[in-house]
Amino acid sequence: MASSHFPLPELGWDGGWAAAFTEHTEHTEHLAGRVARVDKGACTVLTEQGELRAGYGAEPPCVGDWVAVRTGPVPRVRAILPRRTAVVRGGVGRDSRSGLSGDSSRHVLAANVDVAYIVEPAAPDTDLGRIERLLALAWESGAEPVVLITKADLAADLPGLLDAVASAAVGARVHAVSALDGDGLDAVRLRPGRTAVLLGPSGAGKSTLVNALAGRPVMRTGEVRAGDGRGRHTTTHRELLLLDGGGLVIDTPGLRRIGLSDDVAEGLAQTFADVEELAAGCRFADCAHESEPGCAVLAAVESGDLPPRRLASWRRLQREAAWMAGRADARLRAEQTRKWKIIHREMRRSGRNRP
Ligand SMILES: Nc1nc2c(ncn2[C@@H]2O[C@H](COP(=O)(O)OP(=O)(O)OP(=O)(O)O)[C@@H](O)[C@H]2O)c(=O)[nH]1
Numbered sequence: 001m002a003s004s005h006f007p008l009p010e011l012g013w014d015g016g017w018a019a020a021f022t023e024h025t026e027h028t029e030h031l032a033g034r035v036a037r038v039d040k041g042a043c044t045v046l047t048e049q050g051e052l053r054a055g056y057g058a059e060p061p062c063v064g065d066w067v068a069v070r071t072g073p074v075p076r077v078r079a080i081l082p083r084r085t086a087v088v089r090g091g092v093g094r095d096s097r098s099g100l101s102g103d104s105s106r107h108v109l110a111a112n113v114d115v116a117y118i119v120e121p122a123a124p125d126t127d128l129g130r131i132e133r134l135l136a137l138a139w140e141s142g143a144e145p146v147v148l149i150t151k152a153d154l155a156a157d158l159p160g161l162l163d164a165v166a167s168a169a170v171g172a173r174v175h176a177v178s179a180l181d182g183d184g185l186d187a188v189r190l191r192p193g194r195t196a197v198l199l200g201p202s203g204a205g206k207s208t209l210v211n212a213l214a215g216r217p218v219m220r221t222g223e224v225r226a227g228d229g230r231g232r233h234t235t236t237h238r239e240l241l242l243l244d245g246g247g248l249v250i251d252t253p254g255l256r257r258i259g260l261s262d263d264v265a266e267g268l269a270q271t272f273a274d275v276e277e278l279a280a281g282c283r284f285a286d287c288a289h290e291s292e293p294g295c296a297v298l299a300a301v302e303s304g305d306l307p308p309r310r311l312a313s314w315r316r317l318q319r320e321a322a323w324m325a326g327r328a329d330a331r332l333r334a335e336q337t338r339k340w341k342i343i344h345r346e347m348r349r350s351g352r353n354r355p
């Protein structure tokens with residue numbers, strides 16, 4: 001089963017992981033490895049002895065996880081090392097009239113990434129709100145968010161576009177890249193052992209970028225549909241890929257809509273650090289920034305310092321996050337009620353049986 005061998009440092013292994021491995025592994029003969037791909041029932045793990053397929057238990061590992069594998073005829077993941085970073089999205093969206101959707105369960109898209117590349121095309125249209133949504137996930141993940149404006153060769157006014165993007169990506173690096181002519185790629189290259197995840201809509205050019213970084217075609221890319229400029233979802237699964245020049249990337253299929261998880265408040269606060277700072281200057285601590293006197297947020301919109309679009313986006317994402325948190329709370333309450341019912345029943349029963 002073994003193919004090429006992977007020296008662990010090239011996969012991102014360091015002293016910290018070695019210590020975590022010792023702490024979480026009972027058997028010295030277990031093998032350390034990094035999860036490259038997860039399918040139903042089995043995952044692909046890169047190890048010093050090569051690539052292997054391993055089963056897993058009740059808790060499925062995630063792409064990017066470091067795991068301890070019991071080798072032998074039927075390899076199996078015995079431990080998942082605690083994640084340093086995790087990109088988490090909310091549940092898959094279900095339509096709802098309010099525009100809010102999703103369940104409150106969390107889905108880990110990628111684990112142990114150092115950089116989250118938020119990929120948004122320069123053309124046909126650049127969606128700043130989508131960048132902000134992904135930035136919230138990225139800040140919350142613990143990885144460094146970097147916004148990549150792809151297909152820079154197609155931009156009508158690149159400097160103008162980058163200005164607009166910068167105003168939506170406060171505190172994050174923004175780079176323009178063109179996989180077509182190689183422009184800007186050097187800023188995106190990763191040092192050996194560093195891991196990046198690519199997040200962005202279908203057709204944004206994620207796979208093309210991965211291939212350009214890898215220096216060889218590792219991902220299938222798709223022609224964008226002529227009609228609406230949308231992609232055709234050529235990437236169908238998430239996979240961790242080792243680049244030739246060192247560094248690792250996790251390509252993700254373009255997701256139609258990434259919902260926020262129920263635990264994204266900090267990520268949102270960082271994404272909208274400028275608005276939060278303004279809000280701190282409002283006269284009333286509980287200012288809703290609707291029509292209150294002394295509202296610093298509305299004053300900034302009035303003076304042109306804060307784009308109205310950004311305020312609207314902040315509100316929309318805040319509302320979604322609050323809604324998701326409410327659902328998570330409701331689920332937790334239901335769970336606790338259920339537990340108490342069982343405990344009470346047990347108490348009644350043991351009370352009856354008392355002599
Ligand atoms: N002009 C131009 N076109 C590009 C560039 N990068 C990608 N494209 C084109 O954009 C289309 C979509 O690229 P993909 O790399 O397949 O997009 P993706 O984000 O991986 O899409 P999914 O796999 O569906 O998530 C392809 O036709 C590419 O040739 C670029 O830098 N410039």
Ligand SMILES: [Zn+2]
Binds near residue numbers: 288
């Ligand atoms: Zn206010």
